[in-house]
Amino acid sequence: MNRPPTDPAKGPTHPAAEELLGRLTAYRSQDAPTHGGRVLSYVYDSGRPDLERLAAQAAEQVLWVNGLDPTTFPSVALLEGDLVRFAREMLRGPRVTGSVTSGGTESCLLAVLAARERWRRARQDREQRRPRLVVPASAHAAFHKAAHLFDLEVVVVPVDPRTGRPLVADMVAATEHPDVALVVVSAPSYPHGVVDPVTEVAEAAAALGVPCHVDACIGGLVLPWWEAAGGGAVPPWDFSVPGVSSISADLHKYGFAPKGASLLLFADPELDRARYFALTAWPGYPVVNPTLLGTRSTTSLAAAWAVVGALGPDGYVELTGRTVRATAATRAAVEGIEGLRVLGDPTGPLLAVATDDAVPPERRVDPHLWAGAVGRRGFVLQGQPGIAQSDGTVLPRSTHLTVTPVTEGVLPELVRALEEAADEVRGWAQSEEPSRGASEPGEALGIPDPEALAQAARAGGDLDLAQVLELIEALPREQSADLLRRFLAAFTAPG
Ligand SMILES: *Cc1c(COP(=O)(O)O)cnc(C)c1O
Numbered sequence: 445m446n447r448p449p450t451d452p453a454k455g456p457t458h459p460a461a462e463e464l465l466g467r468l469t470a471y472r473s474q475d476a477p478t479h480g481g482r483v484l485s486y487v488y489d490s491g492r493p494d495l496e497r498l499a500a501q502a503a504e505q506v507l508w509v510n511g512l513d514p515t516t517f518p519s520v521a522l523l524e525g526d527l528v529r530f531a532r533e534m535l536r537g538p539r540v541t542g543s544v545t546s547g548g549t550e551s552c553l554l555a556v557l558a559a560r561e562r563w564r565r566a567r568q569d570r571e572q573r574r575p576r577l578v579v580p581a582s583a584h585a586a587f588h589k590a591a592h593l594f595d596l597e598v599v600v601v602p603v604d605p606r607t608g609r610p611l612v613a614d615m616v617a618a619t620e621h622p623d624v625a626l627v628v629v630s631a632p633s634y635p636h637g638v639v640d641p642v643t644e645v646a647e648a649a650a651a652l653g654v655p656c657h658v659d660a661c662i663g664g665l666v667l668p669w670w671e672a673a674g675g676g677a678v679p680p681w682d683f684s685v686p687g688v689s690s691i692s693a694d695l696h697k698y699g700f701a702p703k704g705a706s707l708l709l710f711a712d713p714e715l716d717r718a719r720y721f722a723l724t725a726w727p728g729y730p731v732v733n734p735t736l737l738g739t740r741s742t743t744s745l746a747a748a749w750a751v752v753g754a755l756g757p758d759g760y761v762e763l764t765g766r767t768v769r770a771t772a773a774t775r776a777a778v779e780g781i782e783g784l785r786v787l788g789d790p791t792g793p794l795l796a797v798a799t800d801d802a803v804p805p806e807r808r809v810d811p812h813l814w815a816g817a818v819g820r821r822g823f824v825l826q827g828q829p830g831i832a833q834s835d836g837t838v839l840p841r842s843t844h845l846t847v848t849p850v851t852e853g854v855l856p857e858l859v860r861a862l863e864e865a866a867d868e869v870r871g872w873a874q875s876e877e878p879s880r881g882a883s884e885p886g887e888a889l890g891i892p893d894p895e896a897l898a899q900a901a902r903a904g905g906d907l908d909l910a911q912v913l914e915l916i917e918a919l920p921r922e923q924s925a926d927l928l929r930r931f932l933a934a935f936t937a938p939g
Contacts, residue, residue, distance in 0.1 A: 476824055481850035481858070485826040490700040490763055491850040495751050499702050502750035503743035511740040512733075520742050523749045527695075530752055531707050534668045535660075535691055537683025541716045542709035543734050544695070544745050548661035549586040550736055551692035551708040555657045556590035558690070558710070558719035559626035562655065565718075575625035578618045580610035580640055581833055582633035584659060596625060602833035605840065608636030608788035608796070612644040619645075624654050631660045631667060631681035635828055635844065636787050637794030639663070639679050646687030655689035655715060658682070661706065662846075663792050664693020666764055669757070670792060673764035675771070678791055683711055690715065695748040698793070698848075700755070700763065704744030766849035767793045774847055777859040781866045783809035787842055796828065796842040806871040811843040812910035813872055817865035823858055827909050829916045841913065891915070894927045898934035 459467075478487045490496075506519065514521035524544050532538050545551045556577060563575045577596040579587050581603045591598040599618050601610045619627045627649045629640035642658055649656040658681055660667065670678050683691065689712055695705035710716035722732040731738075755763070771793045778786055778797050785800040799808050815825040830841035851858065892915070901907050916924045 479850070481848065481852075481854040482822055483824040484845045484847065484851070485824070486846075488697050488700055488846075488848050489850040490848075491766075491853065492700070492763075495700060495754055496702075498750045498754055499747035502746040503702070506742045506746040509742045511742040511745065512738055517742075520745070523742065523745050527707065527745075527749055527752060528709070531693065531709055534757075535664070535682045535693065535709060537691075537709060537711060540683055540691075540709040540711055541713050542690075542707060544748065545706045545708050545735050546704050546737070546740070546744070547696060547706045548584070548659075548692060548694045549589065551661065551694070551706040552584065552586035552657075552659060553590045553593065554708055554719045554735065555690045555692060556587065556596065556626060557594055558715050559655050559657070560594050560596060561718035562715055563623075563625035573623050576621055576623045578615065578624055578627040580615070580629065580633070581831075581839065582608055582610075582635050582638075582640075583628050583630055584634050584661065586661075587628055587659075597623075599624075600834065602835045602837060603633075603636075603839070605833075605837050606788065608633060608638040608790075609640055612641050612648070615641070615645045616648040619649055619652055619654055624652070626655050626657055628657045628659055629681075631658050631663045632790065632792045632794060634662055634794070635839075635842070636796040637790035637792055638788045639667075639681055639791045642679065642681040642688065643685050646685050648687075650687030655712075656687050658685075658688050658691045661692050661694045662697050662794065664691065664698070664707065665695065665700075665760065666698035666767060667792055669761045669764040670768065672761050673768045675764070675768035675792075683709070695752065696744070698764075698767075699748060699752060701748035701751045702744060704741070705748035763849045766852045767847055770849070770851035770855060771795070771847040773855055774845060774851065774858065774862075777862055781809065781863060783807050783870050784811065784814065784866060787840070793847040795845045795847070797845065798840040798842045805873075809866045809870050810872060810910075811841055812913050813869040814865050815843040816908075816910050817868045818861050821861035821865060823854075823861050827913045829913045831917075841917065891919070891927070894931035895934040898931050902935060902939065 476483050479489045481489060509517045509519065511517070511520045527544055528542055531542065532540055545554065560575050564570050567573065575596045576599050577587060577591050578599045578601065580601050588598055590596070601614045601618050603610045615627065618624070627645060629642050629645050631642060632639045646656040660681065667678050667681065670676070682688065690708065690710045693707045695701040695707060696703045699705070720732060720734050724730050775786055775795055778784055778795065783800050783803055784797050787796040787798045790796070797811050799810060801808065812827045815827050818825050826844040828842045828844050831839050833839060897907065
């Protein structure tokens with residue numbers, strides 16, 4: 445930190461609390477708003493300030509607790525036990541066991557780790573083989589990260605570009621390989637918001653002796669109440685489905701808890717224990733870690749526990765009802781816009797919006813230029829690049845919307861922004877955006893210097909996200925991933 449020079453005459457060497465908090469407020473003023481429904485990804489606003497005060501008070505009570513050792517701090521086990529009990533009912537697995545982790549990524553990592561350990565233990569000749577992780581193309585990046593960290597080979601099954609779902613036959617064929625350690629399905633998938641064929645894949649996996657993980661990171665605390673809240677039928681996806689061996693469900697998404705909390709549940713206690721790391725062969729304290737960290741904060745655990753306790757199933761049904769209504773209205777608005785379409789038939793509160801190729805080119809709307817134009821009207825949407833799949837089909841570029849209870853309160857404004865933005869950019873192809881018309885030919889696809897981009901962004905300049913996504917589509921993925929690494933390192937380096 446940039447501390448002011450010390451003046452011995454003035455005493456303390458640290459800035460006064462008031463000044464520090466003022467500086468924090470100034471830093472925070474650069475952030476996107478976490479409340480109010482203007483950012484349709486990243487944040488999940490319940491619209492309930494009473495819940496947020498409760499969460500903050502609960503977190504403050506445990507601020508100095510170490511979650512490393514629940515025998516020294518039994519509150520950790522009690523809080524976690526209450527949340528797992530809640531999850532048993534919510535996910536219809538009366539005997540499931542599990543943990544509260546730091547987030548969806550950690551839950552997915554640990555599900556893969558458990559399955560890899562089980563795979564290893566069952567194989568004498570494991571040194572000659574490599575475990576496989578079967579995922580639909582729409583599975584979250586966290587599974588690629590897990591395979592990277594824990595050395596599995598990812599087998600990506602294409603999804604149908606019209607539905608966003610993988611074919612059951614393709615998932616089963618990939619799972620038939622003798623080295624498959626785990627097969628993953630999503631409820632729903634993050635990119636397209638559609639629920640995968642969980643029943644069929646889980647059944648086939650069970651017949652093959654392969655565990656099946658349902659990634660309900662985003663759906664886990666909204667789909668259980670979707671139908672009761674008026675959202676219509678949800679295909680089966682929880683522990684009531686035979687063959688489902690583990691489920692991840694984020695408390696910090698539709699659980700409306702502050703960031704840093706997710707549930708990971710297992711049907712089989714032995715598979716559950718396979719993710720624990722235990723060590724007695726060192727001279728320090730005996731180590732047993734069910735999750736990735738050692739010393740860990742329990743602030744998010746306590747806050748999530750308080751929010752879940754205060755809401756209960758009835759509170760979730762009520763909030764889900766608002767989300768259901770806002771999702772239906774947003775979807776109807778998008779479907780009414782010429783040149784755009786909703787990809788597939790989403791179940792739950794996520795929408796992926798793509799170009800409607802059924803209309804003539806001059807009436808089409810590019811989803812990334814649209815997202816930019818919506819952004820200029822005060823709502824932040826999330827662009828997703830198009831991608832070619834192994835079967836030669838292409839998943840179109842799209843724009844992602846995560847709808848929350850507070851979306852309902854801004855609906856008229858949001859719908860107007862979505863419609864006006866489409867009118868503004870209809871008929872533009874990416875490289876024809878007028879603001880770029882004056883640039884040198886080829887500049888739109890010239891490879892930018894990520895360090896210079898980071899500096900410009902830090903100086904308050906807006907990133908042209910449509911251009912970044914276009915670059916990701918155009919470059920080999922390893923090359924664009926490397927540009928991202930360099931960009932973020934530069935963006936976060938001390939100024
Ligand atoms: C958000 C999400 C994840 C990753 O969770 P984080 O909390 O961001 O680490 C994994 N899977 C799905 C389907 C998600 O929506």
